[in-house]
Amino acid sequence: AYPSENGDYNLVLYIKQARAYNKRAWETKGKKHYVDPLRICGEYQMMKLLTKFWGKSYVPEIYYFDPVHYVLVMSDVSRGGKLLVEEFAHGRVHPELGALLGRLFGKLHATTYRYTQDCCGSPAWRKKMINFVSKGWLGQGMAKFVPRAELREFYRAAEHSPRAWIWGDAVYRNIFVKYTEDRPSRRRRTVLPSVSMVDFDHALAYDPALDCGMLTAHWMWMGLMNEELRMQNEKFQKDFWKAYGSEFRKRKLASEGDEIKKRALRWAGIYLVSRTDGVSGSYFKKWPKWEKKIRELG
Numbered sequence: 001a002y003p004s005e006n007g008d009y010n011l012v013l014y015i016k017q018a019r020a021y022n023k024r025a026w027e028t029k030g031k032k033h034y035v036d037p038l039r040i041c042g043e044y045q046m047m048k049l050l051t052k053f054w055g056k057s058y059v060p061e062i063y064y065f066d067p068v069h070y071v072l073v074m075s076d077v078s079r080g081g082k083l084l085v086e087e088f089a090h091g092r093v094h095p096e097l098g099a100l101l102g103r104l105f106g107k108l109h110a111t112t113y114r115y116t117q118d119c120c121g122s123p124a125w126r127k128k129m130i131n132f133v134s135k136g137w138l139g140q141g142m143a144k145f146v147p148r149a150e151l152r153e154f155y156r157a158a159e160h161s162p163r164a165w166i167w168g169d170a171v172y173r174n175i176f177v178k179y180t181e182d183r184p185s186r187r188r189r190t191v192l193p194s195v196s197m198v199d200f201d202h203a204l205a206y207d208p209a210l211d212c213g214m215l216t217a218h219w220m221w222m223g224l225m226n227e228e229l230r231m232q233n234e235k236f237q238k239d240f241w242k243a244y245g246s247e248f249r250k251r252k253l254a255s256e257g258d259e260i261k262k263r264a265l266r267w268a269g270i271y272l273v274s275r276t277d278g279v280s281g282s283y284f285k286k287w288p289k290w291e292k293k294i295r296e297l298g
Contacts, residue, residue, distance in 0.1 A: 012079070013063065016040070018070040018201065035128065037070040039201045042121035044072060046203035049119070049165065053107055058196055077196035081176030084218075093222050094177055095232040096193050098239030101215065104195075105170075106247030109208035109260070112165040113253060119165045120204035129168065129204050130159070141277035142270045142298070154266055158207040161263065162256065168202030170215040209260045213267025216240060220268060221275070221284075224293040272298030 018040035021033065044067075050059045060074035087094065120126040134155040143151060178194045216237060223233025241261055248257030275283045276295045284291035 012076040014060065014074045014076060016072045016074065036122050036125040038067075039121035039125045040070045040072060041067055042119050042125065042203045043199075043201040045119045046165065046167070046200040047074075049112075050108065050197075050200075053111060054104055057194065058104065059200075060198060077198065078176050081178040081196055084172035084175045084177055087177060088172055088218065088222060091222075091225075091229065093219055093229060093232050093236070094193065095219075095236040095239070097177065097195060098236035099243045100193060100195065102240035102243030103247060105208075105211060105215070106244035106257075109164040109166070109211070109244075110247045110251050110253055110257070112205075113208070113248075113251070113256065114162050115165060115205060118205040121201070126204055129202060130206075133206075133210065134159070140279050141273040141275075144277055145273065145295075158209065158263060158267075161207045161209070161259075163205040164208040166204065166206050166208055166211040167197075167200060168204055168206070168211070169199055170211050172218045174199045207260075207263060207267075209263035210267050212240075212244065212260065212264035213269075214271050216264065217268040217271040217275075220297060221272060221290075221294045224290060224297065269298045 018037035020035060020037050022035050044062065044065050047059050047062060051061070057077075060077050062072060062074055064073035065071070084094070118126065120129065174197055176196045176198075178196065180192050180194055219233045219236045223230045245254070245257045245261070248254055248260075272294050274280075276291050276298070282291055284294060
């Protein structure tokens with residue numbers, strides 16, 4: 001409830017309804033490929049789990065869920081925050097978020113490690129997601145530079161690795177960064193970084209390294225711009241993996257956490273190349289020198 005100028009309180013809600021096609025196809029008036037609207041059931045499951053593991057401030061609160069009409073009514077978690085994609089556009093990469101994001105993702109993955117239950121909305125949506133990962137959006141760009149047999153071998157290894165519940169869309173356009181004030185005493189004042197996240201309809205049980213590689217790749221490409229951002233990227237990566245590994249060590253899964261980190265570097269490389277040479281076209285075409293560095297790094 002947000003106070004208005006006249007002292008009244010207004011409740012801000014978001015209503016989301018899944019359709020049998022993706023939003024981009026509708027906006028571009030292109031061919032609408034069928035996408036199972038039951039994917040919203042996976043989003044519901046993931047948000048309920050994250051609220052339990054992380055707390056209410058990190059994901060939207062669910063007020064109403066209708067699995068028949070594929071509708072979610074959620075709280076607004078963006079208030080007071082700025083989208084990371086916009087912050088990155090101004091060179092603000094917030095390396096201090098490394099430890100927090102490492103802890104959050106580590107807790108999600110380590111706690112659900114080897115879960116037998118899937119969080120994907122339906123078998124049809126799971127099949128679509130796996131094809132999307134292994135053959136389409138992520139893999140197609142890298143296939144220009146790496147033998148397909150080597151890529152298939154990696155995808156098979158990822159597919160058969162122990163699964164955890166993953167977000168599946170850990171990109172900076174879905175993350176808000178916030179800062180809250182902590183006053184443990186009258187004399188002490190600390191500003192603490194925080195985040196909130198949205199859009200979990202890609203959630204499924206899969207290789208947790210995919211989440212980590214996709215997320216950390218954003219800081220990797222920013223680190224190629226200049227020396228200051230390179231150092232900030234290194235700090236983010238160091239803090240992220242230290243906090244992530246700590247969550248696995250708490251559950252006596254230290255070696256598993258190390259293996260995830262190795263695969264995450266591969267996933268990050270695939271994601272980097274997908275942003276320069278993937279089916280969606282290059283995000284960095286306007287900056288050819290930077291684009292070349294991103295491709296080479298991937």
